[in-house]
Amino acid sequence: MRVCSYKGFSLVILLRDEHCPPxxxxxxxxxSARFKFSFWHNGVELWDVIPHARRPPVAVLEGLxxxxRQSAHLRRARGIWWNKLQTVCLDRxxxxxxxxxxVVVKQIASSTRMIDSACYEPLENKTRLTLMGTMEGVEIEL
Known part of the structure; x- marks a missing residue:
């Protein structure tokens, strides 16, 4: 499903055989290129370009x-992802x-808890985390 476009290029989420990360x-x-986005922060990063030898100019990739990263486009991408896959790819x-x-690669500290479940609320543009070992959850406004 089309999320947005840039200079004639469509940014899309595939609706079949999709996988984490978002x-x-x-x-x-x-x-072809893939860009990762998140349900816990508003950053976007280039994941990969194939084939590497035929990469477009850096300016095109950065423009994409x-x-x-624009708020409306990121919100649309999250909504499509959530509605199709029902995951924000944060469990465990x-x-x-x-x-x-x-925490990706870091020692476990007293301030870390494993994410038991996570969900996205498209209308509010929020992610809610349920953490193991605590009654208190986390609400992330995006």
């Missing part, structure tokens, strides 16, 4: 990334209460 696809005639990851972030 991402959009851009397919051109000689290359910045377009997806660690949440650091102190730094308000998902």
């Amino acid at each position: 991402h959009v696809h851009v397919d051109a005639s000689t290359w 990334r910045q377009t997806l 990851q660690l949440w650091d209460w102190q730094n308000n972030e998902v």
Whole structure:
């Protein structure tokens, strides 16, 4: 499903055989790229370009990334992803209460808890986390 476009390139979420992490696809005639987005922060990053030898100019990739970062486009991408897959790809990851972030490669500290479940609320543009070992959850306004 089309999320948005940039200079004739469509940023889309595939509705079949999609997988974590949340991402959009851009397919051109000689290359394709994927950009990751998140349900716990508003950053967007280039994931990969195939084939590597035929990469478009850096300015095109950055333009695509910045377009997806726009609030309305990111919100649409999250809504499409959530409605189709019913996951925000955060289950069983660690949440650091102190730094308000998902812990990827870090020692477990007293401020970290495993995410038991997570859901996205498209109308409110919020992610809610249920953490193991605590009654208190986390609400992330995006």
